[in-house]
Amino acid sequence: MKIYTKTGDKGTTALIGGTRVAKSHLRIEAYGTVDELNSYIGLVRDQEVNSVRADILKEIQDRLFTIGSSLATDPDKNVKMATPDLHEADITLLEHEIDAMSEDVPPLKAFILPGGHQSVSFCHVARCVCRRAERIAIRLQEESPVEHLVIIYLNRLSDYLFALGRRMTHELQAEEITWKPRV
Amino acid sequence: MKIYTKTGDKGTTALIGGTRVAKSHLRIEAYGTVDELNSYIGLVRDQEVNSVRADILKEIQDRLFTIGSSLATDPDKNVKMATPDLHEADITLLEHEIDAMSEDVPPLKAFILPGGHQSVSFCHVARCVCRRAERIAIRLQEESPVEHLVIIYLNRLSDYLFALGRRMTHELQAEEITWKPRV
Amino acid sequence: MKIYTKTGDKGTTALIGGTRVAKSHLRIEAYGTVDELNSYIGLVRDQEVNSVRADILKEIQDRLFTIGSSLATDPDKNVKMATPDLHEADITLLEHEIDAMSEDVPPLKAFILPGGHQSVSFCHVARCVCRRAERIAIRLQEESPVEHLVIIYLNRLSDYLFALGRRMTHELQAEEITWKPRV
Ligand code: B12
Ligand code: B12
Ligand code: B12
Ligand SMILES: C[C@H]1O[C@@H](n2cnc3c(N)ncnc32)[C@H](O)[C@@H]1O
Ligand SMILES: C[C@H]1O[C@@H](n2cnc3c(N)ncnc32)[C@H](O)[C@@H]1O
Ligand SMILES: C[C@H]1O[C@@H](n2cnc3c(N)ncnc32)[C@H](O)[C@@H]1O
Ligand SMILES: [Mg+2]
Ligand SMILES: [Mg+2]
Ligand SMILES: [Mg+2]
Numbered sequence: 001m002k003i004y005t006k007t008g009d010k011g012t013t014a015l016i017g018g019t020r021v022a023k024s025h026l027r028i029e030a031y032g033t034v035d036e037l038n039s040y041i042g043l044v045r046d047q048e049v050n051s052v053r054a055d056i057l058k059e060i061q062d063r064l065f066t067i068g069s070s071l072a073t074d075p076d077k078n079v080k081m082a083t084p085d086l087h088e089a090d091i092t093l094l095e096h097e098i099d100a101m102s103e104d105v106p107p108l109k110a111f112i113l114p115g116g117h118q119s120v121s122f123c124h125v126a127r128c129v130c131r132r133a134e135r136i137a138i139r140l141q142e143e144s145p146v147e148h149l150v151i152i153y154l155n156r157l158s159d160y161l162f163a164l165g166r167r168m169t170h171e172l173q174a175e176e177i178t179w180k181p182r183v
Numbered sequence: 184m185k186i187y188t189k190t191g192d193k194g195t196t197a198l199i200g201g202t203r204v205a206k207s208h209l210r211i212e213a214y215g216t217v218d219e220l221n222s223y224i225g226l227v228r229d230q231e232v233n234s235v236r237a238d239i240l241k242e243i244q245d246r247l248f249t250i251g252s253s254l255a256t257d258p259d260k261n262v263k264m265a266t267p268d269l270h271e272a273d274i275t276l277l278e279h280e281i282d283a284m285s286e287d288v289p290p291l292k293a294f295i296l297p298g299g300h301q302s303v304s305f306c307h308v309a310r311c312v313c314r315r316a317e318r319i320a321i322r323l324q325e326e327s328p329v330e331h332l333v334i335i336y337l338n339r340l341s342d343y344l345f346a347l348g349r350r351m352t353h354e355l356q357a358e359e360i361t362w363k364p365r366v
Numbered sequence: 367m368k369i370y371t372k373t374g375d376k377g378t379t380a381l382i383g384g385t386r387v388a389k390s391h392l393r394i395e396a397y398g399t400v401d402e403l404n405s406y407i408g409l410v411r412d413q414e415v416n417s418v419r420a421d422i423l424k425e426i427q428d429r430l431f432t433i434g435s436s437l438a439t440d441p442d443k444n445v446k447m448a449t450p451d452l453h454e455a456d457i458t459l460l461e462h463e464i465d466a467m468s469e470d471v472p473p474l475k476a477f478i479l480p481g482g483h484q485s486v487s488f489c490h491v492a493r494c495v496c497r498r499a500e501r502i503a504i505r506l507q508e509e510s511p512v513e514h515l516v517i518i519y520l521n522r523l524s525d526y527l528f529a530l531g532r533r534m535t536h537e538l539q540a541e542e543i544t545w546k547p548r549v
Contacts, residue, residue, distance in 0.1 A: 003345060009335045032311065033315075046303075062365065084366050113404075114405040117412060121411075187464060207505040
């Protein structure tokens with residue numbers, strides 16, 4: 001089977017459950033942005049400095065597919081298909097990782113300028129794309145049901161990516177510059 | 184002539200045809216996102232592994248400028264300016280490339296985790312930005328005429344980028360990880 | 367204090383001034399996109415070829431935080447907190463840099479295909495994200511006050527990034543390909 005099925009050439013697509021919707025639908029925007037985030041997590045995983053963390057990053061990618069399935073399921077249909085579930089434990093895992101990564105980096109009292117090393121910058125971009133995905137998930141939630149754990153996961157993931165960026169800076173012995181507002 | 188003309192400092196700009204519109208107009212969002220996609224195609228073209236494919240990637244960039252002109256033209260004006268056209272052949276070219284690239288990579292029965300090599304991750308990001316551009320083009324189409332070939336081209340281009348990502352993975356002998364849903 | 371405060375888990379957040387709003391609010395979209403842009407400026411700053419320009423790029427990052435504070439301040443509250451100001455001089459600085467960088471690169475009479483070197487492509491992506499931020503700032507301005515200098519700064523910054531991309535191409539002796547429309 002070819003990957004180009006041409007079924008979407010007129011601008012519509014099918015949710016899990018079969019309902020056809022326009023690709024401009026907020027639900028498609030939501031899982032499309034989670035897909036974009038997933039690509040950035042791939043990029044972060046590819047960075048040499050993260051080889052020690054490849055497994056956790058792969059787990060996060062797996063979880064983003066779980067989130068994708070959840071967002072792609074028509075909430076108005078009783079879908080019998082077995083899509084995987086997101087668990088509270090997926091969120092506490094992120095929290096434990098944040099705590100562990102923050103252990104020997106100095107505590108923050110200010111914003112930091114993204115950058116210092118290309119790998120760190122990729123991580124900041126991923127953080128911002130994660131926050132963009134979160135914003136769209138919240139917009140979707142205002143008009144249609146969204147699993148609450150999806151929202152919490154995305155919120156925690158951007159904090160994970162911030163902590164990871166600092167951790168990478170530390171391991172790469174790159175420079176961390178704090179923002180000193182010019183008042 | 185300086186590139187900063189300051190004419191847009193108040194937040195409006197001119198379409199091809201002369202009509203001034205707010206930069207927040209969906210039409211501007213559409214060609215602005217195609218511009219962002221074009222920058223990512225540039226990034227994909229810059230990857231060493233793609234030196235054998237630089238010509239086709241340049242052609243795609245050319246075609247994205249053609250799409251940009253089409254989207255930037257005021258549909259309510261009879262614009263006499265000679266803007267280039269998009270052809271059916273531009274789409275079949277993508278399809279032939281997809282077929283050729285898929286030849287000696289194993290067929291898929293599951294999603295794959297973006298990543299494995301930095302160049303591959305860039306390609307996945309480009310794929311997702313292409314899909315974002317497609318979504319906006321479809322939103323625009325709901326309120327104003329959009330050339331139908333533009334929509335089809337963007338739809339096929341994201342499949343091209345998926346096939347390219349797999350092809351790059353193969354050539355780079357990078358790892359391809361499929362998603363195994365935790366059910 | 368942990369960075370994950372969990373206060374945003376229900377989808378709301380606080381502006382400077384204390385008002386709680388949904389994260390889907392256009393104002394959050396605006397400073398969230400400026401944050402994304404800031405991450406890309408970090409990436410551009412990290413490129414070897416830009417080591418001679420690291421200081422100006424850091425200044426731009428500082429200014430983007432200033433813009434972030436401005437956009438994050440509730441316009442309906444008389445906020446007494448001393449947030450930094452954006453000045454006309456911040457814009458003329460960009461203009462002088464554009465003029466200086468354009469001095470020994472050939473004048474343009476056509477569009478150029480993004481790419482030629484990975485660092486140049488990153489710069490084009492940054493340019494497009496800057497323009498995306500500008501579009502959202504203008505959308506916000508249509509419904510709520512936005513400092514006028516913020517809009518002008520973003521407009522000029524994308525021209526700066528275009529000039530910088532050309533300058534980098536020149537310094538890296540990379541290829542600059544102009545678009546020749548197929549008419
Ligand atoms: C949601 C969805 C997505 C989400 C991801 C899913 C997620 N969980 O987050 C996103 C937006 C990321 C996505 C992306 C893509 N998708 Co999609 N997606 C779907 C959709 C709507 C539901 C799939 C799902 O999650 N099911 C829930 C899971 C738990 O159940 P499942 O059905 O058993 O899922 C398995 C299969 O669907 C799948 N699979 C089986 N055969 C194939 C073949 C291909 C080529 C792919 C990519 C997947 C695939 O693997 C899943 C995991 O085991 C289906 C269409 C549909 N209505 O079913 C298309 C569908 C699977 N996607 C398709 C395609 C082509 C793609 C993309 C290549 C598009 C692109 N150009 O970017 C990418 C690939 C991304 C990647 N990294 O591999 C095609 C596959 C066509 C084919 N040859 O079989 C489908 C069938 C849509 C169509 N055109 O008709 N997709
Ligand atoms: C649509 C459009 C775009 C689209 C791209 C066009 C496309 N086809 O996809 C996008 C959004 C990508 C774009 C980007 C930019 N654009 Co523009 N764009 C336009 C617009 C509205 C129409 C151009 C067009 O497509 N015409 C259709 C073609 C087929 O006909 P054409 O007119 O003969 O087109 C030729 C010239 O316009 C052009 N050209 C001639 N002189 C110059 C000088 C410069 C500096 C540039 C970049 C182009 C350029 O080259 C084209 C191809 O031959 C014009 C304004 C207008 N209303 O005409 C501005 C315009 C050409 N753009 C301009 C600028 C500054 C830019 C950017 C540098 C902005 C930025 N900071 O990112 C970038 C450059 C991108 C790049 N890679 O080179 C300026 C150029 C000012 C000048 N010094 O001459 C114009 C005149 C707008 C203005 N400010 O008044 N743009
Ligand atoms: C606007 C804003 C942003 C803007 C940036 C600000 C800008 N100027 O552009 C953006 C969107 C970029 C942002 C990002 C983040 N932010 Co913020 N942000 C705010 C907000 C709403 C106002 C801050 C501000 O600009 N004040 C104006 C300045 C001039 O005055 P100020 O208060 O003296 O500002 C200083 C402190 O706020 C700050 N600071 C003090 N302690 C800490 C600790 C941490 C961890 C951080 C990041 C900053 C920070 O440094 C500022 C400069 O001196 C506050 C909440 C609030 N309502 O106050 C949260 C807040 C400061 N942010 C917070 C967080 C966690 C983050 C992120 C890590 C989120 C993420 N996962 O991406 C990132 C970090 C980005 C970075 N590069 O460092 C938390 C910090 C929690 C803590 N441990 O103290 C706060 C308190 C919100 C909350 N959760 O309650 N943020
Ligand atoms: C750090 C600050 O960032 C803002 N904030 C919280 N969540 C998001 C998001 N998804 N996108 C952009 N900004 C966000 C809030 O104002 C918070 O206080
Ligand atoms: C693979 C799946 O991705 C969804 N899909 C199709 N087009 C887009 C797009 N432009 N953006 C995001 N998702 C899309 C459809 O649901 C399709 O089945
Ligand atoms: C070069 C051309 O790009 C368009 N333009 C101006 N500002 C933006 C923006 N923020 N985003 C996208 N397109 C823009 C105008 O049409 C201008 O003429
Ligand atoms: Mg948060
Ligand atoms: Mg498609
Ligand atoms: Mg402009």
